[in-house]
Amino acid sequence: MNRPLPTLKPAVRTIAVTVLLWTAITALGALQTYSDNLRGGAASHYPSLFVKWFLEYAVPLIVLSAGLSLALTRWPVLLERPRNVVGLFFGLVLVFQPAQWLYMAWLRGYLPIDSAGELRQLLMKMLLVGWFSTTGTFAAILAIHYGRQARARELAWQRSQTDMLGLRLALEEQRLLALRAQLEPHFLFNALNAISALVRDGDKTLALGGIGRLSDLLRYALTASVRNTATVADELAFVRDYLDLQRLRYGERLRVHIDGVSELLEQVACPSLLLQPLIENALRHDLDCREGPGDIRLAFKRDGDTLCIRVANPAGPGTPANPGAGLGLANTRDRLRLMHPSASLQAGLQGDRFVAEVRLPLALAD
Numbered sequence: 001m002n003r004p005l006p007t008l009k010p011a012v013r014t015i016a017v018t019v020l021l022w023t024a025i026t027a028l029g030a031l032q033t034y035s036d037n038l039r040g041g042a043a044s045h046y047p048s049l050f051v052k053w054f055l056e057y058a059v060p061l062i063v064l065s066a067g068l069s070l071a072l073t074r075w076p077v078l079l080e081r082p083r084n085v086v087g088l089f090f091g092l093v094l095v096f097q098p099a100q101w102l103y104m105a106w107l108r109g110y111l112p113i114d115s116a117g118e119l120r121q122l123l124m125k126m127l128l129v130g131w132f133s134t135t136g137t138f139a140a141i142l143a144i145h146y147g148r149q150a151r152a153r154e155l156a157w158q159r160s161q162t163d164m165l166g167l168r169l170a171l172e173e174q175r176l177l178a179l180r181a182q183l184e185p186h187f188l189f190n191a192l193n194a195i196s197a198l199v200r201d202g203d204k205t206l207a208l209g210g211i212g213r214l215s216d217l218l219r220y221a222l223t224a225s226v227r228n229t230a231t232v233a234d235e236l237a238f239v240r241d242y243l244d245l246q247r248l249r250y251g252e253r254l255r256v257h258i259d260g261v262s263e264l265l266e267q268v269a270c271p272s273l274l275l276q277p278l279i280e281n282a283l284r285h286d287l288d289c290r291e292g293p294g295d296i297r298l299a300f301k302r303d304g305d306t307l308c309i310r311v312a313n314p315a316g317p318g319t320p321a322n323p324g325a326g327l328g329l330a331n332t333r334d335r336l337r338l339m340h341p342s343a344s345l346q347a348g349l350q351g352d353r354f355v356a357e358v359r360l361p362l363a364l365a366d
Contacts, residue, residue: 011070018066022058029053056107060100061137064092068138072145079145092138100134197249213245221273229339230272232300232307232360233265239275239298246283253293254283260300268307270343270360271335275309278356281329282313285354290314302362306342309358315349329356336360 030050037044071078078084105111195210220238236258247254256279275298282296297312329347336343340361347356 010073014069014073015066018062018069022062022065023054026050026054026058029057056104057133060096060103061133064096064134064137065141068092068141069145072141076145076149079142079149085142089138092134097134195245195248210245210248213241213248217241217245227272229269230274231266232268232270232274232309235270235273235275236261236265238273239279242276242279250283250287250294253287254296255294256296256298258298262300264302264307264362265300268360268362269339270358271332271339274332274335274358275311277329277332278309278311278358281356282311282354285315286313303359305362307360307362309360310355311357312350312353312355315352315354332358 027050030046030053033049033053034044034046078088102111192214195214217238220234220241243254243256279296279298283294286296287294295314297310299310299312301308301310329345333345336345336358342359342361344359345356346359348354
């Protein structure tokens with residue numbers, strides 16, 4: 001079995017990258033000096049130049065780069081405020097720069113110093129040595145770490161957004177499952193009540209027919225419970241079967257007029273079990289609240305890029321302003337909102353009728 005290659009620790013990786021980078025810069029600098037010497041007719045030996053460049057220039061800057069990088073990684077607070085950066089730079093000037101001068105003076109044989117004059121001459125020689133490379137290295141290390149911090153913040157923000165979206169999706173899915181768990185028993189209990197009423201009336205033939213229709217309805221309801229959406233046409237077919245079941249109970253009193261049926265209903269997606277709670281609500285506030293035949297109207301109409309579905313039933317003088325504020329309509333409204341932000345359900349009195357209006361975007365069904 002192949003084992004994964006061990007990864008370097010961050011500190012070791014930082015030092016290794018620093019050494020490789022300054023070695024490459026040293027090779028280029030020594031090559032430039034070698035080329036200049038050849039053009040000037042001076043004798044030159046590239047390996048000697050490379051060693052000289054590496055020892056005099058690369059070694060101090062390797063120490064500076066690796067040390068500064070490790071310090072900023074260990075203590076990122078050093079970059080939090082401008083005054084910290086300024087203090088870090090002046091500490092570099094006061095500590096590292098003199099140490100670099102002494103190191104270069106030692107390599108070049110300028111030490112020991114026997115008099116104040118020799119010390120003054122040494123300072124004049126070293127005064128301009130290393131300033132540019134030291135300052136440039138300091139600025140480059142700061143830029144790299146600022147870039148890393150910005151990238152880390154961006155990645156953290158992206159992870160937080162992803163986590164929030166994932167959490168929100170999980171919560172919405174759980175809420176949808178809870179809504180279904182409420183809706184399906186609610187429908188089942190109402191259907192069983194319709195059949196039990198037939199049994200109480202002693203009409204066994206109609207009761208048996210109702211049980212068969214209920215079996216068909218439950219088969220559709222179980223299928224709908226494992227998918228988020230259906231077509232409006234499928235929901236209409238389910239409602240027709242539901243009305244046939246309810247007709248066993250209400251008989252000729254159940255009158256439902258359906259208008260606007262077209263091929264468009266095959267193409268519009270909607271939450272599963274959308275229409276049945278609206279029809280059930282109309283039955284409950286029409287036939288169960290008064291004598292005589294019912295007058296429930298179900299209409300489909302295209303309005304621009306929206307399909308409008310209206311379920312209307314008569315409302316008597318004593319009907320409350322919002323008789324459909326129960327579980328069925330509340331769940332339907334929530335499920336529409338979860339399906340699409342522009343989907344909606346409005347319910348209320350309009351004259352002498354109670355109207356529930358669903359608006360669905362004309363999105364193609366799966």
